[in-house]
Amino acid sequence: MFVELESVFNNDGSSLAIDYSYSLDDESIATPVHVVGEIFNKTGIVTLKAKATFDYATQCALCCKPLVRHATVPVHHILLTEIQDEDFDDLYVQVENMRLLVDDLVSEDIWLAIPPRFVCKEDCKGLCAQCGADLNEGPCGCKKVIDPRLAALEQLLGE
Ligand SMILES: [Zn+2]
Ligand SMILES: [Zn+2]
Numbered sequence: 279m280f281v282e283l284e285s286v287f288n289n290d291g292s293s294l295a296i297d298y299s300y301s302l303d304d305e306s307i308a309t310p311v312h313v314v315g316e317i318f319n320k321t322g323i324v325t326l327k328a329k330a331t332f333d334y335a336t337q338c339a340l341c342c343k344p345l346v347r348h349a350t351v352p353v354h355h356i357l358l359t360e361i362q363d364e365d366f367d368d369l370y371v372q373v374e375n376m377r378l379l380v381d382d383l384v385s386e387d388i389w390l391a392i393p394p395r396f397v398c399k400e401d402c403k404g405l406c407a408q409c410g411a412d413l414n415e416g417p418c419g420c421k422k423v424i425d426p427r428l429a430a431l432e433q434l435l436g437e
Contacts, residue, residue, distance in 0.1 A: 284376040286319050293318035300381045308333040328353040330384045339395035340404035341412050351391040353384050
């Protein structure tokens with residue numbers, strides 16, 4: 279969604295509510311992204327503050343079970359008509375011609391916020407390295423491969 283920000287930039291104290299959904303074209307984003315928040319001008323500083331919510335489809339990094347997680351990503355930026363400093367950070371966003379494409383900004387924040395790996399539960403036992411069985415469903419019967427160095431250490435410690 280494009281928002282026209284001329285009146286916000288020009289009027290201290292003004293604000294614009296945002297509440298819309300867009301579809302992020304990626305197979306891992308299972309629902310439309312719902313964006314709720316506002317763009318406001320406080321003492322001449324224009325800030326975008328919103329939350330993006332959606333379902334994220336992924337798999338457990340340990341047992342490979344498919345997972346769907348409800349995700350909420352905060353979106354917080356200061357909008358400027360001109361970026362002055364060369365080495366600006368992610369907080370500052372330049373708005374060309376007082377128009378902002380909110381979707382792109384939110385999508386960038388989503389990709390930055392999504393953790394690189396998910397686990398289905400904190401104590402997921404994962405898959406057996408030998409037979410591939412899901413160890414959450416019980417032991418698979420494979421013999422443990424004991425590292426000889428570890429075995430020697432265990433003997434030393436008296437088990
Ligand atoms: Zn798992
Ligand atoms: Zn096994």
